[in-house]
Amino acid sequence: MSAAPSSASPAWAVELVGIDKRFGPVHANRDVTLRFAPSSIHGLVGENGAGKSTLMSILYGFYEADAGEILVRGKQVDIRTPQDAIRLGIGMVHQHFMLVETFTVLENLLLGHEGGPVLGPAMARARTEVQALEQQFGLEVPLDALVCDLPVGVQQRVEILKALYRGADVLILDEPTAVLSPPEVEQLFRILERLRQQGRTVLLITHKLKEIMAITDRVSVLRRGQVVAEFVTAETDRQALADAMVGRKTSLSVDKAPAKPGPVLLAAQNLNVVDARGVTTLKDACLTVRAGEIVGIAGVAGNGQSELLEVLSGMCRFVSGTVTLKGEDIGPATQYDAADARRRGVAHVPEDRLKLAVIKDFPAHESAILGYHQDKSLSKGWRLDWKRTIAKTVSLMEQFDVRPPNPNLRTALFSGGNQQKLVMAREMEREPDILLVGQPTRGVDIGAIAFIHRQLVSLRDRGKAILLVSAELDEILALSDRILVMCDGEIVGELSAAEATEGRIGTMMAGIKDSPTAEGVSA
Amino acid sequence: MSAGGSDNLPWWVTGLLLPAINVGLALAVSALVILAIGEDPLGALGSMLRGALGTGEGIGYTLYYATSLIFTALAVAIAFHGGLFNIGGEGQAYIGGLGVGLVLLSLPGWPWWAALPLSVLGGAAFGALWAAIPGWLQAYRGSHIVITTIMFNFIASSLMVYLMVNVLIKPGQMSPESEAFSASLFLPMMADMMAGIGIEMAASPLNFSLFLALLACVAVWAFIWHTRWGFALRATGANENAALYAGIDPKRVIVVTMALSGALAGLLGVNELHGVQHRLMLNFPAGLGFTGIAVALMGRNHPAGIIPAALLFGALYQGGTELVFDYPTISRELVVVIQGVVILFAGALEHMFRPALVRLFSRRPVAASKPAGA
Numbered sequence: 027m028s029a030a031p032s033s034a035s036p037a038w039a040v041e042l043v044g045i046d047k048r049f050g051p052v053h054a055n056r057d058v059t060l061r062f063a064p065s066s067i068h069g070l071v072g073e074n075g076a077g078k079s080t081l082m083s084i085l086y087g088f089y090e091a092d093a094g095e096i097l098v099r100g101k102q103v104d105i106r107t108p109q110d111a112i113r114l115g116i117g118m119v120h121q122h123f124m125l126v127e128t129f130t131v132l133e134n135l136l137l138g139h140e141g142g143p144v145l146g147p148a149m150a151r152a153r154t155e156v157q158a159l160e161q162q163f164g165l166e167v168p169l170d171a172l173v174c175d176l177p178v179g180v181q182q183r184v185e186i187l188k189a190l191y192r193g194a195d196v197l198i199l200d201e202p203t204a205v206l207s208p209p210e211v212e213q214l215f216r217i218l219e220r221l222r223q224q225g226r227t228v229l230l231i232t233h234k235l236k237e238i239m240a241i242t243d244r245v246s247v248l249r250r251g252q253v254v255a256e257f258v259t260a261e262t263d264r265q266a267l268a269d270a271m272v273g274r275k276t277s278l279s280v281d282k283a284p285a286k287p288g289p290v291l292l293a294a295q296n297l298n299v300v301d302a303r304g305v306t307t308l309k310d311a312c313l314t315v316r317a318g319e320i321v322g323i324a325g326v327a328g329n330g331q332s333e334l335l336e337v338l339s340g341m342c343r344f345v346s347g348t349v350t351l352k353g354e355d356i357g358p359a360t361q362y363d364a365a366d367a368r369r370r371g372v373a374h375v376p377e378d379r380l381k382l383a384v385i386k387d388f389p390a391h392e393s394a395i396l397g398y399h400q401d402k403s404l405s406k407g408w409r410l411d412w413k414r415t416i417a418k419t420v421s422l423m424e425q426f427d428v429r430p431p432n433p434n435l436r437t438a439l440f441s442g443g444n445q446q447k448l449v450m451a452r453e454m455e456r457e458p459d460i461l462l463v464g465q466p467t468r469g470v471d472i473g474a475i476a477f478i479h480r481q482l483v484s485l486r487d488r489g490k491a492i493l494l495v496s497a498e499l500d501e502i503l504a505l506s507d508r509i510l511v512m513c514d515g516e517i518v519g520e521l522s523a524a525e526a527t528e529g530r531i532g533t534m535m536a537g538i539k540d541s542p543t544a545e546g547v548s549a
Numbered sequence: 550m551s552a553g554g555s556d557n558l559p560w561w562v563t564g565l566l567l568p569a570i571n572v573g574l575a576l577a578v579s580a581l582v583i584l585a586i587g588e589d590p591l592g593a594l595g596s597m598l599r600g601a602l603g604t605g606e607g608i609g610y611t612l613y614y615a616t617s618l619i620f621t622a623l624a625v626a627i628a629f630h631g632g633l634f635n636i637g638g639e640g641q642a643y644i645g646g647l648g649v650g651l652v653l654l655s656l657p658g659w660p661w662w663a664a665l666p667l668s669v670l671g672g673a674a675f676g677a678l679w680a681a682i683p684g685w686l687q688a689y690r691g692s693h694i695v696i697t698t699i700m701f702n703f704i705a706s707s708l709m710v711y712l713m714v715n716v717l718i719k720p721g722q723m724s725p726e727s728e729a730f731s732a733s734l735f736l737p738m739m740a741d742m743m744a745g746i747g748i749e750m751a752a753s754p755l756n757f758s759l760f761l762a763l764l765a766c767v768a769v770w771a772f773i774w775h776t777r778w779g780f781a782l783r784a785t786g787a788n789e790n791a792a793l794y795a796g797i798d799p800k801r802v803i804v805v806t807m808a809l810s811g812a813l814a815g816l817l818g819v820n821e822l823h824g825v826q827h828r829l830m831l832n833f834p835a836g837l838g839f840t841g842i843a844v845a846l847m848g849r850n851h852p853a854g855i856i857p858a859a860l861l862f863g864a865l866y867q868g869g870t871e872l873v874f875d876y877p878t879i880s881r882e883l884v885v886v887i888q889g890v891v892i893l894f895a896g897a898l899e900h901m902f903r904p905a906l907v908r909l910f911s912r913r914p915v916a917a918s919k920p921a922g923a
């Protein structure tokens with residue numbers, strides 16, 4: 027591994043030496059030593075729960091390490107709070123943005139740096155400074171727009187700008203691409219490259235090895251809290267990284283036999299959804315999903331996919347059209363809610379896990395019955411039988427390898443990937459006839475991705491209908507037997523698995539209707 | 550049995566040490582106030598303690614106040630778990646009492662044990678209705694529950710004045726009180742009940758309602774943490790979107806939660822009217838609805854915490870009465886100040902010392918190596 031620098035000149039922007047951290051019985055970081063060079067992008071990979079976020083939280087002052095030291099530009103420092111970290115030039119962009127939604131971008135940037143009771147002059151000063159930064163790093167952001175009106179990609183840029191405005195030399199990005207569309211990822215990477223050119227250090231956590239290969243200079247692999255390997259990116263490949271992460275040979279692809287589609291289990295005819303502001307978010311959607319097939323929905327995020335999942339799962343209402351569940355027609359007058367949907371055998375893995383699928387403050391076993399708490403098998407008379415829910419959760423955790431397998435741990439304390447595995451386990455456990463699934467592998471490590479993909483394929487092979495929404499084209503291509511493309515609230519085309527290529531889907535996602543076989547949408 | 554989010558502090562720190570620090574500090578500040586008006590703080594504290602706990606009668610009064618506080622604090626707690634801040638307990642208790650009174654006025658000559666279920670039902674139903682309206686307004690009309698419950702306190706008070714002065718007043722008398730309930734309806738006094746089983750106890754307003762309050766604690770605990778409805782209520786309180794995803798109708802849960810909350814507050818009327826006053830009158834909630842908020846806060850919205858917190862505040866009420874008696878220079882208002890200081894430290898400033906304790910205890914390897922449960 028890397029040799030220690032000659033002590034005089036700070037050859038390293040940041041050094042973590044012998045960092046150790048326990049959370050009760052969980053040993054999240056074990057004697058981690060990592061050094062990050064200036065003018066570089068350093069990747070950090072590892073399975074879910076390997077301790078990546080914990081390590082970065084220690085560097086950013088959210089947690090204090092039990093042992094070990096941190097050196098910034100060669101000097102040992104004591105980082106107890108994020109303020110300390112900011113003062114030392116360390117900035118962090120969280121996966122869940124920390125912005126005030128009802129403030130403008132400029133107000134958000136100024137927050138905490140008002141420099142006095144009167145805002146006017148500070149605002150003016152900030153505006154010129156921020157504009158200079160925007161130029162320097164090619165980071166374009168509308169300074170006077172309200173944050174809540176901006177797409178996620180832009181909100182993320184605001185976060186980056188905020189860190190830079192506070193003087194960050196070292197920028198930590200924890201799974202920044204999980205919420206971005208492919209063009210937004212490209213834009214982010216251009217910004218990161220600019221940062222590298224300007225002498226800054228970027229620490230990038232991601233589960234997408236493609237991204238690691240595309241942009242990092244070096245990459246460190248964490249496994250069960252320990253650094254198990256470090257590579258110069260140019261000298262390694264995805265397979266080697268994957269093997270190091272998991273600790274054995276892994277397979278990155280899914281094997282699946284051709285689909286044997288059965289009867290139509292789920293169909294929608296001219297479905298229209300209008301949101302609270304009166305905007306039509308889903309326009310005349312028609313689709314069918316048969317038993318034994320996976321239908322993938324491709325599209326840039328925010329083009330009606332979320333609404334499609336929500337309306338089919340009973341979470342929101344449609345204004346016109348028909349949904350057919352297992353042969354039964356349901357119109358706008360006889361709508362079903364999420365509880366009815368579950369009773370009819372529709373399970374739903376929503377796109378936004380923390381917002382919908384779990385309750386952060388509940389222990390895992392309570393999150394593990396969310397949506398199924400009415401289930402008779404979980405009750406004893408009037409009482410919810412916690413013994414049974416705990417036992418059930420333990421078995422779910424075992425089947426889906428959720429770590430740590432502790433049903434009493436607060437849901438928020440599981441790493442993102444493990445929360446997702448818990449949700450997948452919960453929704454797949456009851457053998458639903460119809461599974462609606464959004465972003466099944468967002469924030470999930472590659473080993474678990476392969477596992478979840480295999481589960482989805484085997485559910486399909488057991489004759490269930492699966493509707494899959496994913497922002498990852500790779501995922502859509504790997505799993506789907508048919509692919510529908512959505513743009514601007516409409517389904518603009520359909521491709522069979524054989525016809526689908528990234529290029530063709532890409533043009534259709536942009537709203538150009540060029541599919542020769544786009545007629546096959548009727549049942 | 551998780552009692553609110555904790556930062557992995559051992560239970561005795563959040564459950565015992567923190568409240569002890571808060572109460573200690575509140576007493577210290579009160580002592581300064583008493584010193585400032587030239588009285589002896591230790592003597593005053595002694596007088597309060599003696600008043601609240603020193604005599605059988607004092608203990609009886611303390612428990613009697615605690616009974617009412619348990620009802621109103623449970624009301625706040627159940628709403629809290631549903632994500633609602635119900636500060637209308639005072640009004641709900643007032644209207645609940647109206648329900649109790651109307652039931653009892655219409656049952657002359659019934660034995661108390663037969664009337665009790667009906668008076669409980671009356672109090673609960675009236676309180677529930679009074680709380681469900683703001684709940685409905687919040688769920689379906691978007692008006693904020695804090696604002697509407699405050700307004701409903703005022704409406705309750707005006708309504709009661711109107712009813713007592715114009716409708717329910719006993720004919721031919723000046724003070725706005727109804728006719729007395731018939732004597733057979735009176736809830737047994739604790740002193741009499743104890744005498745019945747051979748235990749000597751000083752006379753006090755403490756009555757059968759105390760058992761009802763304890764029963765309510767168990768019922769609320771079981772409901773919130775051990776039933777499907779409690780699960781739906783907590784899910785809605787923690788994350789409305791997730792509740793919707795789970796097939797729970799958050800709007801309905803909001804209305805039902807408020808109704809349950811109001812029902813609990815309404816039971817104050819059973820203690821005050823069915824138990825003690827034996828007639829309908831004005832102002833019987835006497836601020837206990839508001840104090841219930843502080844009790845719930847201090848008791849961490851858990852029945853096991855609410856019982857000791859209600860005892861503490863009951864003791865403050867009763868001790869304060871004694872204090873005024875013993876020290877003519879200390880006025881009734883000063884007692885209110887002392888209660889206010891305790892509420893401030895124990896309730897509103899509850900989180901002041903928490904970060905320091907978190908730091909203190911999370912550094913200790915012993916505490917950190919305990920499994921991070923509950």
Ligand SMILES: Nc1ncnc2c1ncn2[C@@H]1O[C@H](COP(=O)(O)OP(=O)(O)OP(=O)(O)O)[C@@H](O)[C@H]1O
Nearest residue numbers: 049054074075076077078079080439440441442443
């Ligand atoms: N505050 C906490 N209390 C208890 N355990 C925790 C806490 N934070 C993290 N953990 C545990 O520490 C381990 C490391 O978690 P961490 O979030 O660092 O993983 P990660 O590598 O970022 O995973 P992912 O890729 O899923 O985000 C996990 O087992 C997690 O459950």
Ligand SMILES: [Mg+2]
Nearest residue numbers: 078079441442
């Ligand atoms: Mg993480």
